[in-house]
Amino acid sequence: NAGVTQTPKFQVLKTGQSMTLQCAQDMNHNSMYWYRQDPGMGLRLIYYSASEGTTDKGEVPNGYNVSRLNKREFSLRLESAAPSQTSVYFCASSGTGFGQPQHFGDGTRLSIL
Amino acid sequence: GIQVEQSPPDLILQEGANSTLRCNFSDSVNNLQWFHQNPWGQLINLFYIPSGTKQNGRLSATTVATERYSLLYISSSQTTDSGVYFCAVAFGNTPLVFGKGTRLSVIA
Numbered sequence: 001n002a003g004v005t006q007t008p009k010f011q012v013l014k015t016g017q018s019m020t021l022q023c024a025q026d027m028n029h030n031s032m033y034w035y036r037q038d039p040g041m042g043l044r045l046i047y048y049s050a051s052e053g054t055t056d057k058g059e060v061p062n063g064y065n066v067s068r069l070n071k072r073e074f075s076l077r078l079e080s081a082a083p084s085q086t087s088v089y090f091c092a093s094s095g096t097g098f099g100q101p102q103h104f105g106d107g108t109r110l111s112i113l
Numbered sequence: 114g115i116q117v118e119q120s121p122p123d124l125i126l127q128e129g130a131n132s133t134l135r136c137n138f139s140d141s142v143n144n145l146q147w148f149h150q151n152p153w154g155q156l157i158n159l160f161y162i163p164s165g166t167k168q169n170g171r172l173s174a175t176t177v178a179t180e181r182y183s184l185l186y187i188s189s190s191q192t193t194d195s196g197v198y199f200c201a202v203a204f205g206n207t208p209l210v211f212g213k214g215t216r217l218s219v220i221a
Contacts, residue, residue: 033208040213041213042199042211042212042213042214043199043201043211044211045208045209048208058208059208088154090156092156097206098144098203098206098207098208098209099143099144099203099205099206100161101146101158101161102146102158102209103158104148104155104156104157104158106154106155107154107155107156109154
């Protein structure tokens with residue numbers, strides 16, 4: 001009963017490097033989300049996908065791209081990492097739309113030097 | 114946009130004590146969720162409660178949407194209740210807005 005699975009759990013990058021964070025859910029949810037969590041800031045939405053084939057910007061999309069690969073998978077890409085993107089990244093999923101309970105993965109702790 | 118304020122920011126309890134966490138929000142909502150982030154960083158959805166009262170074991174939550182607040186009650190607290198509790202709200206089909214959380218420490 002995996003729920004939402006994120007990989008990797010930890011990553012250290014150098015400024016300017018690129019990487020992709022992976023997320024997969026097995027709950028047959030239509031909607032998926034990427035958040036970042038910074039100390040004292042709560043969670044902020046980066047991008048979301050209301051359903052397969054659609055993606056939309058959230059509150060803090062700059063410097064990120066996403067791909068909804070299929071119903072199960074939603075990836076987040078940093079094209080040219082910056083120290084300001086050091087954070088903990090969470091993927092979540094829910095039934096269709098924001099008005100459904102969201103379920104989170106365990107997070108990816110990303111440090112950019 | 115909607116503003117979410119949680120109080121208190123920090124709370125220390127002796128094991129067995131009860132506590133009430135509050136979430137105030139600035140506008141009408143029809144989506145309110147409570148989450149617990151444990152000391153290992155995992156986020157667990159506790160309640161989806163846009164209005165009314167729900168209970169799950171030692172935890173219960175009440176939302177009074179007309180007065181723009183929600184309360185999370187923890188009874189007979191245990192050390193495993195430690196962590197950060199987040200309230201998140203939205204209106205219509207819009208993204209959740211998270212509060213900054215209440216950090217709870219339960220001491221044996």
